[in-house]
Amino acid sequence: MPEAPSKPGRGRPPKMSKEDVLDVAMNAYWEDGPTAVSLNSICQRAVVSKPSVYNAFGSEDGLTCAALEHYGQFVMVKMLEILHSKDRFPNIIKRVAHLAAQDAQHQKGCLFVKMRSEKSQMGEKTQTLIAHLESMSRDAFATVLAEGKANGEWAGNIPVELAAHYLHAQIGLALDQRARGEDPTEVLAMALSVFEFTET
Amino acid sequence: MPEAPSKPGRGRPPKMSKEDVLDVAMNAYWEDGPTAVSLNSICQRAVVSKPSVYNAFGSEDGLTCAALEHYGQFVMVKMLEILHSKDRFPNIIKRVAHLAAQDAQHQKGCLFVKMRSEKSQMGEKTQTLIAHLESMSRDAFATVLAEGKANGEWAGNIPVELAAHYLHAQIGLALDQRARGEDPTEVLAMALSVFEFTET
DNA sequence: TTATTTACGTACCGATTGGTACAAATAAAG
DNA sequence: CTTTATTTGTACCAATCGGTACGTAAATAA
Numbered sequence: 001m002p003e004a005p006s007k008p009g010r011g012r013p014p015k016m017s018k019e020d021v022l023d024v025a026m027n028a029y030w031e032d033g034p035t036a037v038s039l040n041s042i043c044q045r046a047v048v049s050k051p052s053v054y055n056a057f058g059s060e061d062g063l064t065c066a067a068l069e070h071y072g073q074f075v076m077v078k079m080l081e082i083l084h085s086k087d088r089f090p091n092i093i094k095r096v097a098h099l100a101a102q103d104a105q106h107q108k109g110c111l112f113v114k115m116r117s118e119k120s121q122m123g124e125k126t127q128t129l130i131a132h133l134e135s136m137s138r139d140a141f142a143t144v145l146a147e148g149k150a151n152g153e154w155a156g157n158i159p160v161e162l163a164a165h166y167l168h169a170q171i172g173l174a175l176d177q178r179a180r181g182e183d184p185t186e187v188l189a190m191a192l193s194v195f196e197f198t199e200t
Numbered sequence: 201m202p203e204a205p206s207k208p209g210r211g212r213p214p215k216m217s218k219e220d221v222l223d224v225a226m227n228a229y230w231e232d233g234p235t236a237v238s239l240n241s242i243c244q245r246a247v248v249s250k251p252s253v254y255n256a257f258g259s260e261d262g263l264t265c266a267a268l269e270h271y272g273q274f275v276m277v278k279m280l281e282i283l284h285s286k287d288r289f290p291n292i293i294k295r296v297a298h299l300a301a302q303d304a305q306h307q308k309g310c311l312f313v314k315m316r317s318e319k320s321q322m323g324e325k326t327q328t329l330i331a332h333l334e335s336m337s338r339d340a341f342a343t344v345l346a347e348g349k350a351n352g353e354w355a356g357n358i359p360v361e362l363a364a365h366y367l368h369a370q371i372g373l374a375l376d377q378r379a380r381g382e383d384p385t386e387v388l389a390m391a392l393s394v395f396e397f398t399e400t
Numbered sequence: 401t402t403a404t405t406t407a408c409g410t411a412c413c414g415a416t417t418g419g420t421a422c423a424a425a426t427a428a429a430g
Numbered sequence: 431c432t433t434t435a436t437t438t439g440t441a442c443c444a445a446t447c448g449g450t451a452c453g454t455a456a457a458t459a460a
Contacts (some may be wrong), residue, residue: 011436012426035235036321039418049439051420060418117317117376121236129223158390173373176317187366190358191391211406212456239448249409251450260448 016052025067030111034064035121061123064115068129071111076133078105079171083140089148090196092165096167097192100174101185109179119169141167154195216252225267226310234264235321253271259321264315268345276333279371283340288346291366293392300374302383309379313372341367354395363395 021138024046028037043050057063082095100106112133115122119130144163149156158166170191174184224246228237239260243250257263282295300306312333315322319330342364349356358366370391374384 009436010428010434012424012438014437016437033321034316035318038416040416049437050418051440052438054419055437082337116380118233118235119380121233162386162390166390169373169377169384169387170391173369177369177375180316180319186362186370187369190362190366190394191370194390210404210458212408212454214407216407238446240446249407250448251410252408254449255407363413 014052016048016056018056021048021053021056021063022044022067022070023148025063026070026111029064029067030071030114031108033118034111034115035118046093059123061125064123065125066131068115068133072129072133075105075110076112076137080137080140082179083144089144089151089153092144092148093167093192093195096171097174097188100171101178101183101188106175106178110172110175113175114179116172117176138164138168158194166194167192211387214252214336216248216256218256221246221248221253221256221263222267222270225263225268229264229267230271230314231308233318234311234315235318239263256339259323261325264323265325265329268311268315268326272329272333275305275335276310276312280337280340283344289344289353290396292344292348293395296371297374297388297392298373301378301388302382306375306378310375312371313375316372317376338364338368356371358394366394367392 025037025042028042028045037101040050041065043053053063054068059067074105079096081149082092082099085092088096100110112130115126116130116134119127122130142160145154145156145160145167148154149160170188173191174188177184177187221242225237225242228242228245239253240250242263245255255264257266279296279299282292282299285292289297300310312330315326316330316334319327322330342360345354345356345360345363345367346353349360370388373391374388377384377387
């Protein structure tokens, strides 16, 4: 009974672990690309029958959506933690840049970024979750920038909304570059230099 | 006889126009995404039989490769023309940014960028062409930057190689944003400001 | 006319897709 | 033990995928 002991249950005990399947699905989508991985292949990799997956997730959209939620909970949350930490503004920028450009976990890129770039091919629920994660991420960037501006740790000569959009886009670019095998370190540093330099 | 009158031909005259099919394929890949469009659907849209397409292009890889080449010849070339023009450096940057961020032709984004981000799912020949277009584009950026530096129209306080990589990446980001329905104008302007500002 | 060459349309191939019907298996509840 | 509830495994479904075999239409060459 690998699943939660929520109910002693009446029927045959489940052999499948929802968590295991989510791990397998998340990594498969993450590594090979969301549209390149079939539901069938996930069943094979997780050694689980298809009806079990449908019983647990309802549809392919349900599985991809759950896998993306899993990713948000266990991977993206680390970036949000940095953004919500009470560090100095330049340090937060530095730590976020390092996480995106250097951390070994994002060698394959970012599942969210990959799903977003193919969102038109994703299911309905997954598209909704993508939009939700997008606004959540952008809000977190905006908060950091607003605080940095209030504390005088950032010149703030750029509207907070635009700067947040910019930061979000540059981090996404770095993660996209890593997915392609590039090292985004220098390009990202160059992009983020607009927060350290002043106008002429 | 829609095809070139290269040879009076002996057998039955071709009904299919290679150029027409390439136009249809290019726009289909461009609009819906390269991996979202099947060879079958292209045959339907172009009102051409599958054996004709195979006769002309050999395989799906041959078709996608030819479509990307078509795109390079008729769309990407406009960017290269700007880069190779003998304009002043700031003007060239401005014109390139406008082409990527404002031009109506790139409302669907950029086929090259889309194929590159799904290159692992593309055929062998297509992957090779992607790499070729990539280095061609980066070389063009490097040339412009080197000339701008030589003419004193750009501070050049950044290595030309890195600056070219950066420009290439930012233009790609803008085109990716447009494909997602965003307006990249402000973000791109912010990214390119590193060429106009000086260090503190 | 006859033979040859070429491209066409149809109809098919095996593989794979997302999704499901159904019965055996296995537990608790009566 | 019987009933009921639940999950499993197998085996299937129609649709679509990339790719092809094959006979026919339509042109020139002889």
